[in-house]
Amino acid sequence: MRCLVTGTAGFVGFHLARRLLDAGHQVTGIDGLTPYYDPKLKQARHAELARFGSFHPHICMLEEAGRLGAVYEQAAADVVLHLAAQAGVRYSLDNPRAYIDSNIVGSFNLLELCRRSPPRHLLIASTSSVYGDSTDFPLAETGPSDHPLSLYAASKKAVEAIAHSYAHVWDIPTTLFRFFTVYGPWGRPDMAHFKFAERILAGRPIDIYNHGQMERDFTYIDDLVEAIVRLSDLSPIRGGAKAAATDSSSRSAPYRIVNIGGGQPVKLLDFVEEIERATGRKAIRNYMDMQPADVVRTEASTDFLEALIDYRPTTPLSVGIAEFVRWYRGYYQV
Structure with missing residues (x-):
């Protein structure tokens, strides 16, 4: 399988790419190697991935639509896994523009490419931060998420909404997964x-x-990657199948949102x-x-995740x- 993974020098993108490469898949990787934290750590992650002959890295910002388009066309990916983003809740107080440029504009550029040449499945990373200060525990995909408390969370919520519109209009099978406090080896220094x-x-x-x-509902990185890989094999359909009471599948698009956390x-x-x-x-x-x-x-509700892939982080x-x-x-x- 041919995979395009954005953010392959980042914490989650690195682990996901390595898992896909271990399984024998072709991986085209994109990363901007920004200085948000030590670029040497990002370069070391890419060096680990470079041990695989089937890894094809590209240093590119998602905001660079032309360069991104050339990489996308070359990758001819069956599955697109979009992990690249400006991360961090507290940093969004200091440098808000980075979140608009990377998370919203960058994601829009990728969605435009998926519109023109749709993959079999598009998977996009979101965050539990979109739930804001909700106390309706466990936090379910069908619960309220309209009052984010940071620009980071707001930018991710915006991407969820934009991706739904693209899935509806252009029939792009799309899964958004919301992370819950991921940790593990090769983690980010700001975590x-x-x-x-x-x-x-x-x-x-x-x-x-x-x-x-x-x-916090902590999620070990290997468990997170396992869930993403299993979800990648299960493209959503328009209307969904109502697999659980918390099934977030859209009635009008091949689109769903899935929590990935242990609960x-x-x-x-x-x-x-x-x-x-x-x-x-x-x-x-x-x-x-x-x-x-x-x-x-x-605290993540895991009912929908388990109904889809019979798995949750443990x-x-x-x-x-x-x-x-x-x-x-x-x-x-x-």
Whole structure:
């Protein structure tokens, strides 16, 4: 199978591309290698993928419509997996334009290409952040998501809506998946598990927001990739099949939204203690107030995911954190 994956130098895109390459698929990768965080880490991920002769990387920004179009045409992909985006809730307070350019304009450019030459299945990454401060737990795909608290979340919600219109008008089978706090080896340096491990191992204080009174539905990266791969084999149809009460399939388009999370929230302080166990060191804790645009709790409804692919993330936090710390020590030689 020929696959086009955007964001192959990013955390999730790298793992997904590697999984596809391991399975013998052809992967055309696109990444802009932006300096949002250390480009050397992104280059190292691409170097890992370059070990496969069936990996064809292109350094390109999604906003560059002409260059993106040339890569898309060359890839002639059966499946398009769109992971590239400007990530991060808090960074959207500092550099909002990056989210409009990358997430909205970039996604629009890709959708235009899919309109002209439709793949068998288009899969696009979204986020649990679109649920805002909803307390209707577990958060279901059919629940409210019209009040995002950050521009990051708003940009992702916009892409969900734009993708639906393209799926309806141009009959493009499209799946949006909403991530729930993904973690694991090769993670992003701005993510909590990365920052906590880095600072604990260096003997520096860690910032714990809302005085630790937070919960997250953590999802191990291998589980996330497994779910994406299974979903990629199952293209949506117009009207769906009402596989579950939370089935988000559109009545007017071959389109659906699927949560990918375990449905098992973990308290933030338990998360910190797990990193302490894995590193063998105690954290110096700096308790702080809640950050703007953040939420207190996330918890995924997994009913629709399980109905579609008979699977949900189950890797225990103790296993996933241990794997991350093992990778971190090896990569950074600490």
